[in-house]
Amino acid sequence: MRPLAGVIVALGLVALGILWIETQVDEKRPEVARLPIQPNTAVSALPDFAAIADVREKKRAFFGFLRPTVEQVNLKINGQRQFLLQLKQRLDQGLTISGPQAAKAERIAQQYGYELRQISSETLAPLLVRVDTIPVEMVLVQAANETGWGSSRFARDGLNFFGQWCFKAGCGLVPQGRDDGRNHEVAKFDTVEASVSSYLKNLNTNPAYQDLRAIRSELRGARMEVTAASLIPGLIRYSERKEAYVDELLNMLETNRRYM
Template identity: 50%
Template sequence: MRFGYLARVITALALLVLAVFTLKVFFHQPVTVVDPHVVGKQALPQKALLPDFAAISDIREKKRAFFDFIRPGVRAANRDIALNRQFLLDLQHKLKIEENFEISPSSYQRYSELAQYYQHKSNDVNADSIAKLLSRVDIIPEELVMVQAANESGWGTSRFARLGLNFFGQWCFTQGCGLIPQSRNEGANHEVRVFDSVDQSIASYLRNLNTHPAYQHLREIRLELRQNNLEVNPEHLAPGLLNYSERQHDYVIELLQMLRHNKAFL
């Protein structure tokens, strides 16, 4: 009787050890992927376990999986932007109602950091400067971000998404900063940037839209919507991405079609 009990205990412990070992193998991180097209890099550490979207054969399931994967990062990034925007709106309000308003050192530091991050040249805290900075410190609708990520990354299956966590086709111009496109023209020096995380990729993309001269029209559309107390929706902002692709109008039309066809998943 006693021997039978011990045997069962030993068997249970053995099964537990085997289960733990199996889980460690299945969820092993980090994954290091070596790519021959990376200049000046030996390996690219994948800090997030990227799902194998290419292995999902059902189209609807692949779309759902991709959007569910990237949505939390998009929401978190937009939430951070919204908090910084509210800080600026509060500052703007105080400046308007307080005759002798003086900004605190901590608020001025935060304002200066935002101005630098969003490439706003003036650190002066006045009505005009705050208004100009507010035109940059604003969200991009998550539906638009997600369909553009799907478009640029082939639903997360592109080489740049898999190896560089780059879901938006963002370029860089320092040797070794990313992956060399296999179809890059002779004499060109751009690379497709490699990111340490999905969140970093999303934050960089949003900053690009909020600062680069190519997307000034997008920011103007958004500002006009704000001034008229209208919703900043993806369909209104999509035309502002005209310069994101060489295809221009066709690219915008494709994004609008993707927004319409994927409403059930967004």
């Protein structure tokens, strides 16, 4: 039988060993850079991502810069969604809703390009397909893809992280390689929040991304997690490259999870 003193010493050595192992693991675990940037960041305050020589540090900095704004915009969308879900639950139970509640629902519907002629459980269901969040990881990898990790001219000069177009003269930045006869520009935004909000609204309202919304709605109905990997295939019409674009985003998602 081992003496008590020997047991204590042995336990102490084991604890030190575990502590040393945890320290080594922590040192190898990458940390996501959290830059002190607010959602209303102006162009002048955009970090110079192109100047970051270390690729891993650049990725952490880019994701860390954009993530807080994506989370904030998603939080607003989720607030709208929860309000509509509560309204639908009341109507399912045969309860009435107030005038202010109805007015708020109509304002949300208008924001998402949905005509809400009357408010019922049946009319709220299609609206809820639109009023929903997008996985942060999907937003981040698409922004990285579209901007070359924040170094593109459109990101630097227009806070456009998603290659969004506009069609009114002077609304944005004219692409250098624009074909003759084309009149589109790459939209310019005043803040990072405006850029992210416009992108999420595009995914939630544009007919081109109806499949994405259908996938998300089916997952919600099955009480399954809505992940970046599950929704990225719904971006097949975001680029003329179609399947190749989707495959590239899925590959970026897998190879860059450690930096998010």
